[in-house]
Amino acid sequence: MKEEFLRNITANQGIIHKVTKIYCENADDRKDLFQEILIQLWKSYSTFREQSKFSTWMYRVAINTAITAYKKVNRKTANMLFVKEIPSIADDEYDFEHEENLNLLHTAIGQLTGIEKSIILLYLEDKAYEEIAEINGITQNYVRVKMNRIKKKLESFIKGKV
Amino acid sequence: MELNELKKVWGEVSREKHQNHVVNADEIRQLLQHRGSGILSKLERNVRTGFWLLGIFLLITIADQYLPYDQLFTSYIQDKIPTPLIIKITGIIVNCIMMLTFILFVYRYNKLNIKILAAYNMRMALQRILMLLDTFKREFYLALIVFSCATCAGFVMGVWQGIKIMPVSGTLSELKLIGGEIFIVLVMTAIIALIFYIFHKGFNALYGKYRQQLIRTLNELDETEE
Numbered sequence: 138m139k140e141e142f143l144r145n146i147t148a149n150q151g152i153i154h155k156v157t158k159i160y161c162e163n164a165d166d167r168k169d170l171f172q173e174i175l176i177q178l179w180k181s182y183s184t185f186r187e188q189s190k191f192s193t194w195m196y197r198v199a200i201n202t203a204i205t206a207y208k209k210v211n212r213k214t215a216n217m218l219f220v221k222e223i224p225s226i227a228d229d230e231y232d233f234e235h236e237e238n239l240n241l242l243h244t245a246i247g248q249l250t251g252i253e254k255s256i257i258l259l260y261l262e263d264k265a266y267e268e269i270a271e272i273n274g275i276t277q278n279y280v281r282v283k284m285n286r287i288k289k290k291l292e293s294f295i296k297g298k299v
Numbered sequence: 300m301e302l303n304e305l306k307k308v309w310g311e312v313s314r315e316k317h318q319n320h321v322v323n324a325d326e327i328r329q330l331l332q333h334r335g336s337g338i339l340s341k342l343e344r345n346v347r348t349g350f351w352l353l354g355i356f357l358l359i360t361i362a363d364q365y366l367p368y369d370q371l372f373t374s375y376i377q378d379k380i381p382t383p384l385i386i387k388i389t390g391i392i393v394n395c396i397m398m399l400t401f402i403l404f405v406y407r408y409n410k411l412n413i414k415i416l417a418a419y420n421m422r423m424a425l426q427r428i429l430m431l432l433d434t435f436k437r438e439f440y441l442a443l444i445v446f447s448c449a450t451c452a453g454f455v456m457g458v459w460q461g462i463k464i465m466p467v468s469g470t471l472s473e474l475k476l477i478g479g480e481i482f483i484v485l486v487m488t489a490i491i492a493l494i495f496y497i498f499h500k501g502f503n504a505l506y507g508k509y510r511q512q513l514i515r516t517l518n519e520l521d522e523t524e525e
Contacts, residue, residue: 143324143327143328144324146327147322147323147324147327150321150322150327151313154313155313158313169336169337171322171330172330172333172335172336173335173336173337173339173340175327175331176330176331176335176340177335177337177339177340177417178417180414180415180417181414181415181417181418183415184415184418185418194418197417197420197421198418200421201416201417201418201419201421201424202337202339202417204421204425204513205337205338205339205417206337206338206339238304238308239308239312242305242312245305250515250516250519251512252516252519252520255421260306261305261306261310263306273420273421274419274420274421274422275420275421275422275520291302291305292302
């Protein structure tokens with residue numbers, strides 16, 4: 138069973154990375170959360186029935202673990218989430234616009250609550266409302282209502298920044 | 300920047316960063332051998348530790364009441380201290396309550412299945428984690444109250460009986476004895492209040508903020524679903 142688990146996790150580890158990126162403010166927290174999600178996945182592995190997709194089950198465990206361990210990101214550190222090393226001015230290939238968009242994306246996501254983060258993550262991952270609802274154990278109607286609020290929240294934040 | 304652009308940026312970020320963090324099966328195996336530092340892992344460890352501590356505490360408390368000390372320590376205890384019937388009955392009732400609470404705790408612990416909390420849907424997971432935290436808190440405070448009361452009652456009774464059996468001098472009046480006893484009770488109350496405050500602060504520092512955060516998240520879910 139453990140070998141099968143390891144195979145599945147190695148193949149789908151991108152899900153854990155994405156969840157840690159949305160919920161954590163620095164590399165150390167991301168590492169801790171990565172490990173915690175792995176542990177919870179292993180403990181819950183016996184509950185995985187093939188009625189749902191492996192990725193759906195994995196998102197659910199990862200998001201629940203992240204929400205319970207989630208610490209509110211303060212605005213100062215939220216900007217540091219995706220910042221790469223400081224670029225050299227002489228570096229012609231450096232894409233400042235892309236960098237600016239990254240910072241904006243993360244500062245915007247940093248404004249959201251734990252549940253909103255889980256919904257926006259799944260939306261950004263192109264998941265259908267049906268799957269978002271299944272992962273979070275909520276109704277599709279709730280996802281729609283929440284998504285509208287998140288859009289408004291993000292748009293007003295982005296407008297204020299640009 | 301529109302939401303669709305956000306999606307595009309997110310796609311780029313996911314690809315870039317993911318490539319830097321590929322973890323292989325051996326590393327995953329190693330990570331699984333370590334202790335988790337998240338609240339779910341901590342909860343599991345703490346409740347399991349609490350389970351054993353409460354069990355041991357319960358056994359010691361019951362054994363303490365029924366051990367024949369006067370026969371075990373004959374050179375120290377010459378006279379058997381008489382225990383009033385009401386104290387005996389109260390002791391039995393308290394023991395029964397403690398036993399029942401402990402059995403209830405074990406039952407709830409098994410029912411909650413803490414190991415797989417993360418696999419439930421979000422609302423159920425949050426409700427169960429909160430229920431577990433509240434049960435854990437209740438058990439913790441109950442054990443603290445029982446321990447404090449037993450210590451306080453035992454100490455006061457011991458001092459009182461000691462003075463009655465072996466008076467220090469004949470000059471001590473009944474009034475002075477009562478005054479002294481009240482002073483001792485006040486000091487004991489202050490010590491117990493301090494212990495309570497320290498444990499209460501410690502508990503809140505460890506779990507209070509998480510509990511509040513989980514309640515907020517659950518309220519947020521309920522609010523929109525209604």
